[in-house]
Amino acid sequence: MLQIIWQLMYTFFKLGLFTFGGGYAMLPLLQREVVESKGWATEEELLDYYAIGQSTPGIIAVNTASFVGYFQGGILGAILATIGLVLPSIIIILLIASLLNHFTDLVVLQHAFGGIRVAVSALVSFSVYRLAKTGVVDTFTFIWCIMTFVAIAFFKISPLWVVLASFFMGNIVLKIKGARA
Amino acid sequence: MLTYVRLIFEFLKTGLFAIGGGLATLPFLREMSFRYSWFSMEELLDMIAISESTPGPIGINMATYVGYSAGGILGGILATLAIITPSIIIIVVIASFMEKFRDSKLVQRGFYLLRAATAGLIMGAVFEVIFISLFDAGAYAISGDIFAFIRWPSLLMFIVLILLIRKFPKVHPIAFIVASAVIGIILKF
Secondary structure (H helix, E strand, O other): HHHHHHHHHHHHHHHHOOOOOOOOHHHHHHHHHHHHHHHOOOOHHHHHHHHHHHOOOOOHHHHHHHHHHHHHHHHHHHHHHHHHHHHHHHHHHHHHHHHHHHHHOOHHHHHOOOHHHHHHHHHHHHHHHHHHHHOOOOOHHHHHHHHHHHHOOOOOOHHHHHHHHHHHHHHHHHHOOOOOO | OOOHHHHHHHHHHHHHOOOOOOHHHHHHHHHHHHHHHHOHHHHHHHHHHHHHOOOOHHHHHHHHHHHHHHHHHHHHHHHHHHHHHHHHHHHHHHOOOOOHHHHHHHHHHHHHHHHHHHHHHHHHHHHHHHHHHHHHHHHHHOOHHHHHHHOOOHHHHHHOOOOHHHHHHOOHHHHHHHHHHHOOOOHHO
């Protein structure tokens, strides 16, 4: 038992260390480690975890780690697999953040981040465009997408209310639509 | 001490309500920047760049970074542990009645609008800071010159980047970030 839990932590530590970007970027490595090498889940099970990881709150990679950890090592397995996954992030980001803090006055670094901000603007805009393409499927979802944008950008409404409202409105709208059809 | 309590509370909330991938934490991080002034929106963009260029899930990297900006090393650790706690609890609960959850009408219907909202939420969170990096409303107000309104080098670079990202979807974001850093240094952004 103890050995399984140690292995879970170690395997997810490796996954956290060697994937850039989480989410779908992690899928190929997960397949290799969890399905092929360790046999902790079948291919179908892994895809199920992913699907549920997407439709539950939280970060997809974290949710998947909790799933695999739970089925192999119970609650303790879920906790330690997830901690293993985030440990590299904690170490690396804390190192970089404390290093950068000492160099913020460097003019070269300021110019570099001036350029980087444009790149991040473009990358985030493009991600939003891709998300919108899958999320906007009809007129109502289009209007809802615009409304949430306006609510956040211009009215500074808390995202918490937007998420809750989306969940309940979705149920109401589809129920009415279903009743009519 | 109060900062740590606030960090834990804010990141528990983010872990519980951020739905739809790493960038979905952005609207919550923006709210923190307004409420506690732990960091500016420009700093948030820098954190995104570093989170995308280092190993690990973006949402986790962002949590560690924001936690560090607010409360040092302990802040970074607490924020990260707080953001994963709701996930662990929810997944352990769901794992015990998985089939029921997947086939639940309530959940499926809820996602009809949640999926549309994700895009709006993220764009809403970064709109202002992107706008400021591409346009200069201050210079326009002083000179009244429409050409002064646009930061030409940034806007051109933005358009070229969008076209490149679209054309080469397999190229990793790090490549675009590093190239833009070099251009930023050469052109003195």
